[in-house]
Amino acid sequence: MxxxxxxxxxxxxxxxxxxxxxxxxxxxxxxxxxxxxxxxPPGVVQLNDGEACPPATLCLYRDYNRQGPAYGIGAGYRVALMDLPMGDDTAANNVSSWINNTHDVAILIDAEEGKARPLPPGHPLEEPESDNDTVDLVAWG
Incomplete structure (x- = not known):
């Protein structure tokens, strides 16, 4: 911290x-x-590869097991993942693991498929194969 x-x-x-x-x-x-x-974007901080997620932050990691390039998003900040550089691409459709260290429900949105999934406060998520690398936008519920 x-x-x-x-x-x-x-x-x-x-x-x-x-x-x-x-x-x-x-x-x-x-x-x-x-x-x-x-x-x-406002409310976003870049993390070091594999860095632990700070409190009151939703963290997204390119690789499984919260490894690789990563960002932290402050609770309540709506963020388009295409605005987050990640290697030669962006974080959009390029995130495999998450942890929600906030007190709010994060909504992971796949704009291309029109799907939204909640990530409850205090929960980690390793993307299942069917949803891996699909999130385009983070919102809050």
């Missing part, structure tokens, strides 16, 4: 630095940290 909070604090500091300092005075560290978080 401390690592996750530290990354958010560093990113917020880097964004504030970029907003107040212009030109070549902006540090290389701020330039490197700000774009990665600034390009993500």
């Amino acid at each position: 401390a690592n996750w909070k530290a990354r958010l604090l560093i990113s917020a500091t880097a964004l504030a630095t970029c907003a107040t300092v212009t030109g070549s005075a902006v540090s290389t560290a701020a330039q490197a940290a700000a774009p990665a978080q600034a390009d993500l």
